[in-house]
Amino acid sequence: MSPRTVVRRAPGKLFVAGEYAVVDPGNPAILVAVDRYITVTVSEPDAPGVVLSSDLLASPAHCRWRDGELTGSAPQDTRQLGEGLAHVAASVEIVNRLLAERGLPAPELCLSVSSGLHENGTKFGLGSSGAVTVATVAAVAAYCGLDLSYEDRYRLAMLATAGLEPKASGGDLAASTWGGWITYQAPDRAAVLDLARAAGVEKALREPWPGFAVRRLPQPEGLALQVGWTGNPASTATLVSGPDRGAWRDTAGYRTFVETSNDFVRAAADALERGDRDTLLHQIRRARQELACLDDAVGLGIFTPRLAALCDAAEAVGGAAKPSGAGGGDCGIALLDAGAAQDIAHVQKRWTTAGVRPLPIRPAMEGNEE
Incomplete structure (x- = not known):
């Protein structure tokens, strides 16, 4: 070189x-x-x-x-x-x-x-x-x-x-x-x-x-990050700037959403720092629920049938899952018991059946580098 x-x-x-x-x-x-x-x-x-x-x-x-x-x-x-x-x-x-x-x-x-x-x-x-x-x-x-x-x-x-x-x-x-x-x-x-x-x-x-x-x-203790791709690319800019979002931002509903989001994000960060797996999973499930409420209120199309199926499969084995990013397609994430290989395989099988492709993705602990 x-x-x-x-x-x-x-x-x-x-x-x-x-x-x-x-x-x-x-x-x-x-x-x-x-x-x-x-x-x-x-x-x-x-x-x-x-x-x-x-x-x-x-x-x-x-x-x-x-x-x-x-x-x-x-x-x-x-x-x-x-x-x-x-x-x-x-x-x-x-x-x-x-x-x-x-x-x-x-x-x-x-x-x-x-x-x-x-x-x-x-x-x-x-x-x-x-x-x-x-x-x-x-x-x-x-x-x-x-x-x-x-x-x-x-x-x-x-x-x-x-x-x-x-x-x-x-x-x-x-x-x-x-x-x-x-x-x-x-x-x-x-x-x-x-x-x-x-x-x-x-x-x-x-x-x-x-x-x-x-x-x-820190990384979550005892949990494996699993990623599923819906096969449908989504536009973050379009979803974040959706036609109804500007008006909704001026409502009490928006202020409640932000307060709730800030609460579960801070609680999840605290759980990561304490190594509290159960609390972390609970907060990720809250995040899913609040995104669903946002979707119902504003009609952004965050949850597609495939993303809903991705979440349901993970929660059925005691994990937590949600769309990642603006939703509407792209990826969903799940946190599953790292020691439960059978559960992970079962979730991935259900994803595949629902048209969600499991991606062999892991956290990258180093950022921008040579």
């Missing part, structure tokens, strides 16, 4: 508890990083400019710098930057803003993305956008000689993401950055974008972010 080649990877994620409420600053969620990865390789380009490519796309995008932003060299390159490579381009641009503030030139590079969070181009719902953002920030920063802490990388990734998806909580970014089991609270994204615009990216890396917090948690 050339000394001017840098490789970084970031794991995907699953939400354990706290979906929907975490979108608002300061509300906690629990996530776990998983051992499926996005890998980003950065090397010297054959010609001046920036070349971005992905194994999910048929052709690379050839770009050049203009006023601190990447622009396509041809119409098809511009389309790629606005679609399949949007998160990659935003990540390269945010690192360039930091370089510019430090008096360093815009980088010229060749960047390629390889995804283990898709199958035949279909996403599993494991946070591919977040993982590619974190891996790209880390790889480009390292290529340019920047020494960034975990929090620096998260903050740059959050700034890049918030510019594209203002409602994104950034929980996937935190899980991909720190790895393992974490509790996370989203910052006020409008405030941090305003800070970066007014005072610069460097200042935004150093100032407190309203609402933001992240803390590592």
